[in-house]
Amino acid sequence: MLLERGTRTARLLAALVLGHMRDKDAWPALLRMAGQADNTVALTALWALVRIDPRAAADYMVPLFIQREDWALSLAAGILQQAIAPATVALARILPDLEPARLPRALRIAEALHVTLPAGVLRTALLSEAMPVVIAGLRSVRTPETIAEVRALLAHADWQVRVQAARALGRVGGRADADRLLALLADREWWVRYRAAQALLELPALSRAELESLRASLTDRFAADMLSQAMAESGMT
Template sequence: MPASSTFSDPFIAAAVWTGLAALALTLLLSLQIIGMRMTLSRRQRAEARALARWRPLLNAAIVGDAPATLPPLLRADRLPFLRLWVHLQGSLRGEAGEALNEFARRLGLDEDARTMLARGRRAARLLGALVLGHLRDRRAWPELLRLADQADNTLSLTALWALVRIDPEAAAEYLAPMFVEREDWALSHVAGILQQASGPAAAVLARLLPGLDEAKLPRALRIAEALRITLPHKVLRTALASAAVPVVIAALRSVLTPDTIDQVRALLAHEEWQVRVQAARALGRVGERADADRLVALLGDPEWWVRYRAAQALLELPSLRRADIEALCASLTDRFAADMLAQVMAENRPA
């Protein structure tokens, strides 16, 4: 059949042109992939050269042997250098970290980081915030405050971390109320950021707690718990006496001293089983030998979690030895209570 007659059929012609177009697109995609791989390969080689050039100098600075004269930092080396510098800072403390700070200042990287923070793309701003936090650069404070209020959680939390590094006391005054309000921020991140400002944060939280409404109080108490902050007795007593179950639960989790032990004992009989669970755990932390009978009574609670936490609390009581617990287990007449205590003892038996 002649070729002209073949292409005169519209269906065959459409199929041919569709195939040619697909082939052309495949070739273009292949060329693009090859180009991207070549670009990535060049970038990786350039980064490897930068690291080979600067890693020995940074290592020398860490041990206090930085050269008197530093080579210029090429523009292509800046990002690999900063990533390496931040990585090293994350594992250093004290004089070694300050030596790296001085090294970066000699290269003018504090100014570069402030420029990245103000005008860079997202990744550059994140890196700039990390650098300025490690440098404790007070001049970056206003820009970091602006970024801390961004909707981007990663960017805002990184800026908040940098603020704490720069000035823990001033940052605690600003951050503690914000962390109470921003429930979209995970408590683990909040605690990690405030860890270096736990003292100032404790003072701010103690001042905030009496004025908070019951909707915000549980989160504030959980922040105090995550930071292992010992709250003022008056604040804790008020929270333990609250009619709101979430507040009472959060307050029980914050009990670290025996000053409120009478309220904790009373809450062992609370109608809500979640409260009884936390009361048992709190008694395990601060209780006395005489509290063993109270915890034994909870071993007969209708809720499994209450029985389990009561058994754990018995093992945690500092005044009870292992032999005392074993004798107590043998004396129990309630089969469910005895089984629960035996299970927890087995879980805590030394390997």
């Protein structure tokens, strides 16, 4: 069988063809191939596995991609794109019991796949004392169920957390969050001010006229300049 006894090039080609054919009989051999040290061979086999059986492949690959930090997230996401639903289920099942050191990468995989994680899983991440976990959790916020935790993190001592909290609030916040983001325009860190200004523009409840009014009301010159810059970049001025 070329998949196991052929040259490297032949095995790669065989894996691609069997994946396209969705040949279930090739599953055991592809699984062995996925465990090889050659990254190209292993990743090609994983691509074929997810084509043949997305659910079973996701159960196998999600823990593997979390563990293999030497593999780029873009590669993991590219393969798992073909199994979004089962990958989401696998992530939700794994995350609650995952060791803290692995959590940031797992959350970054969720972010790369644009999946919506259960609110309880995200809430635990946002309440963590480990900054990489909190930041990765904020990057994965896509629905307002954890908005209370996001709002609380706007005042976090770490400026990188405040940056991601502002960005998350821009995605899931509403009109009531405009004042919170306006306050961040006076933050001592430039990146916090910049992301807060961008988040204000992303709030779906604010019209252009309201943003103009908010800008005119700012007494802090640096805050007003930052909001003006964000509006100019978005083509609003």
